[in-house]
Amino acid sequence: MKKTVFLGALAVTGLAAGAAAAGTLDDVKARGKLNCGVTTGLVGFAAPDANGVWEGFDVAVCRAVAAAIFGDPTAVEFIPTTGKTRFTALASGEVDMLARNTTWTFTRDVDLKFEFVGINYYDGQGFMVPKSLGVSSAKELDGATVCIQTGTTTELNLADFFRSNNMSYEPVPIETNAEAQQQFLAGACDVYTTDASGLAATRATFENPGDYVILPEIISKEPLGPLVRHGDNAWGDLVRWTLNALISAEELGITSANIDELRKGTNNPEINRILGTEGNLGEMLGLSADWAYNAIKAGGNYGELFEKNIGENTPIGLSRGLNAQWKDGGLIYSPPFR
Amino acid sequence: MTALTDPPKESFRLSMLIYDTRYRSMTIQVVALMGFMLLFAWIISNTLQNLSALGKPVDFGFLFEPAGYDINQRLIEYNSQSTHLRAAFVGLLNTLLVAALGCALATILGVIIGVLRLSKNWLVARLMTVYVEAFRNVPVLLWIVLVMAIMIETMPPPRDFRGDNPSASMLLGDSVAVTNRGVYIPEPLFSRGLGDISVFGAFDISLDLIAILIALFGGIYASKLVKRRADRIQEATGDRPTTWYIRLGLVVLPTLAVLIALGFHLGYPELKGFNFKGGIHMRNSLIALWLALSLYTAAFIAEAVRAGILAISKGQTEAAYALGLSRSQTMNLVILPQAARVIIPPLISQYLNLTKNSSLAIAVGYMDITGTLGGITMNQTGRELESILLLMAIYLSISLSISAVMNWYNKRVKLVER
Numbered sequence: 175m176k177k178t179v180f181l182g183a184l185a186v187t188g189l190a191a192g193a194a195a196a197g198t199l200d201d202v203k204a205r206g207k208l209n210c211g212v213t214t215g216l217v218g219f220a221a222p223d224a225n226g227v228w229e230g231f232d233v234a235v236c237r238a239v240a241a242a243i244f245g246d247p248t249a250v251e252f253i254p255t256t257g258k259t260r261f262t263a264l265a266s267g268e269v270d271m272l273a274r275n276t277t278w279t280f281t282r283d284v285d286l287k288f289e290f291v292g293i294n295y296y297d298g299q300g301f302m303v304p305k306s307l308g309v310s311s312a313k314e315l316d317g318a319t320v321c322i323q324t325g326t327t328t329e330l331n332l333a334d335f336f337r338s339n340n341m342s343y344e345p346v347p348i349e350t351n352a353e354a355q356q357q358f359l360a361g362a363c364d365v366y367t368t369d370a371s372g373l374a375a376t377r378a379t380f381e382n383p384g385d386y387v388i389l390p391e392i393i394s395k396e397p398l399g400p401l402v403r404h405g406d407n408a409w410g411d412l413v414r415w416t417l418n419a420l421i422s423a424e425e426l427g428i429t430s431a432n433i434d435e436l437r438k439g440t441n442n443p444e445i446n447r448i449l450g451t452e453g454n455l456g457e458m459l460g461l462s463a464d465w466a467y468n469a470i471k472a473g474g475n476y477g478e479l480f481e482k483n484i485g486e487n488t489p490i491g492l493s494r495g496l497n498a499q500w501k502d503g504g505l506i507y508s509p510p511f512r
Numbered sequence: 513m514t515a516l517t518d519p520p521k522e523s524f525r526l527s528m529l530i531y532d533t534r535y536r537s538m539t540i541q542v543v544a545l546m547g548f549m550l551l552f553a554w555i556i557s558n559t560l561q562n563l564s565a566l567g568k569p570v571d572f573g574f575l576f577e578p579a580g581y582d583i584n585q586r587l588i589e590y591n592s593q594s595t596h597l598r599a600a601f602v603g604l605l606n607t608l609l610v611a612a613l614g615c616a617l618a619t620i621l622g623v624i625i626g627v628l629r630l631s632k633n634w635l636v637a638r639l640m641t642v643y644v645e646a647f648r649n650v651p652v653l654l655w656i657v658l659v660m661a662i663m664i665e666t667m668p669p670p671r672d673f674r675g676d677n678p679s680a681s682m683l684l685g686d687s688v689a690v691t692n693r694g695v696y697i698p699e700p701l702f703s704r705g706l707g708d709i710s711v712f713g714a715f716d717i718s719l720d721l722i723a724i725l726i727a728l729f730g731g732i733y734a735s736k737l738v739k740r741r742a743d744r745i746q747e748a749t750g751d752r753p754t755t756w757y758i759r760l761g762l763v764v765l766p767t768l769a770v771l772i773a774l775g776f777h778l779g780y781p782e783l784k785g786f787n788f789k790g791g792i793h794m795r796n797s798l799i800a801l802w803l804a805l806s807l808y809t810a811a812f813i814a815e816a817v818r819a820g821i822l823a824i825s826k827g828q829t830e831a832a833y834a835l836g837l838s839r840s841q842t843m844n845l846v847i848l849p850q851a852a853r854v855i856i857p858p859l860i861s862q863y864l865n866l867t868k869n870s871s872l873a874i875a876v877g878y879m880d881i882t883g884t885l886g887g888i889t890m891n892q893t894g895r896e897l898e899s900i901l902l903l904m905a906i907y908l909s910i911s912l913s914i915s916a917v918m919n920w921y922n923k924r925v926k927l928v929e930r
Contacts, residue, residue: 317789329581333592344787346797
C-alpha cells in the first residue's frame, strides 16, 4: 500500500506547507546533512563505487548543494529511490531534493505539486537492440518485443511512436533497470527502450557493449533535472542557483583548477559576484559568501562534471550534443548572477 | 379481604439507561456504534478535505480518458486509445484467467498429491511430504520469480529457431514452440465461422464458441438423462445396463458435428520477423504466475485432502473391501465423496488465497487488474485513492462470488441428516 502512504504523506506535507512554510534549509542545517534522493543505481548518473561512495552526474548536483550549505561535499545522505517511490520520498519529506534523472512534465509540476529547479541533462527516449538483429532504424521494429519500465513517461511515448508509425509491438513491462537488463540480455525482448543516456549507461555495464547498438531515432523530449517540493521557494531558489552556478562557472571559465586564483579577484564582476568577492548573493540565499565557491570546488563546473561522469572519455561515452553551453550550440544556459 | 392488584407499573426514566441492567448493555452498544461512526465520518471527511485542499477532489472521470499505454495480453479488443476503464477491464479478465487456470490446476495437483501422501509406498509418500513442505514454506513470490527466471534463462530465444541449422526446434511435429518469450501452441480456427456478435457495443463474443458450448452442454445433459434411466433400472432390477458408449457418443458426437460444420482446423505458430506469429501465445509471465500459484496452492490443498481422507473412519475402508470393491473403487466411490465434505470449506479459502495472490503478477510483468488499474493507470493519472478503492471493491466482489459458488456446492454435497 505504498500509494496510501503516498496519499497520507501528500496530505501531511500539504498541511505542513500551508500552516507554516517552515524552512527546509533550517531543517537541513539543524540535521547537519542533506538528504538527497537518487536512483537505485545507474552507472554514470548515480551509483556507489567499489568503496560504497556514491558518484555520478546526478550525485554531483547533491554534493554541490551540500557544499554550498555546509562547505562540505560529503555532508550528504544518499537515499536510493525507484521510479515508483521517488515522488513519495520527496513529498513526504524523506528527502530534501531529488536528483534522479526525472523528466520535467506538466503533470508532475502542476498535478503532483513539485518544483523542477532546472534542467541538468536534455535527454530523449531511444532504442537499444543487439547488433545481430541487423536493425538500423526504429522504423524497422514492426512486430518486435520491447522491454519497458512501467510507470514512466517512456511507456506512453512508446505507445504513441508505434501507433503513429502504424506498427505493432509486444510490450514487456518491467519494474527496474536491472530486471530489464536480464530480460534483454537473455533475448526475451528484442529491444530495450528508455532515455538515451540511460541506454548508454546500461550498455556500458554489459560484458560486450560492442554487440549492442543504440538506434539513431530519439522519439521524445526528456528534460531531466533536480526537483524539490512545492511550497518552500527559498529552498527551491537555493537548489536552482547552485545548479546555475555550476553552469555559469563553465560559461565563465571557472574550473576547479583555477578557482582559487580567480577568487583573489578578477576584473569580471560576474565572476566576482559568483565567488562572493563582490556583492552579497550568498547572504540573500541565507548562506555564506563563499557558497558558490564551495559548490564549484566540490567537483568542478558543469562541463567538468559531465566529462568526468558521462563524457566521451568514460565508458558511457556521451557527447555534449544538446547539453553543450548555449555559446557552443547547445541548450545549457544559466540566467545571469546579478 | 384482600384484593389482588397489579404492582404499580414503573414508569421509564432516563437514568434507567445506565442503572437498569435490562437497558445498560444496549446503551453501551449504541454509544459505541455512534462513536465508531463518528470516527469513520471524521476519517472520510478529513481525507476529502485534504484532497480538495491539494486540488485533487475525488473524481472518477479519469476512467473515461484515453489510457495511452499498451497491454500485451488482452482477451478483448484494446489499444492505447481505449479508456482507462477498458484497460482496467482487460486487467480484470487477465486476473480471472490466471485465477481460473490456477484453481483448476491446483485442485488437480492437490488431490493427487494429498492422496499419494497417504500412499503405502514409502518413497512416494516421503517425496510428497518433501513437495508439500518445500512449497508451502517458501513465499509464493519467490516461486513466481524463480519460474520466470527459469523460463527466461533456459529456454531458447525465437532467433535460435531461425536459419538452416537452428539450435532450437519446435516440438510435437512443429506445432508447439517453447521460447523464452512464452509458449506458442496451435489455435483453433474455423473456415466457415459464424462471426461475432457485439454485446452492448463493448465486447465481441464469438458465435462459434457459443455454438460449440451449446452442443457440448446439450450432449452432457442428454448423457445425464441416460444415466438417470440406468440408475432407475438398476434400482428396480439390480442390473445396470451398459451405457458408457451411448453416453460418450452423446457428449462427443454433437460437438464433433458442430466443429466439422464450422470447418474446424488448427492454426500453427510460425516464425515471422521478430517473433512467432499465429497460434496462441502463452506469455512466460502467464505461465510463471500460473505454475507458481498452482504449485504453491496445491501444497495447501494436498494437506486439506489428506485431512479429509484421514477424517473418514477406517471402518468405511474395511466395509468397502468386505463388499469386494477394489482399492481404487474404494477411494473413488467411498472415501473421496465423504471426504469432500471435510475438504471443501478449506478449499474455498485456498481458492480465495490463490485469486488474491495473483496480484503479485507485477513481479513478472503480468498485466492483471493490479498492474493496469492499480499500476500504470494510477501512476499516470495520480488518482491513488480512487484506483485503490476501485481495486478493493473489485477483489472483494471476485472473492465473494467465489465464496458464493463454493458455498452452494458445499450445501449440495453436505451430509443430508434426517
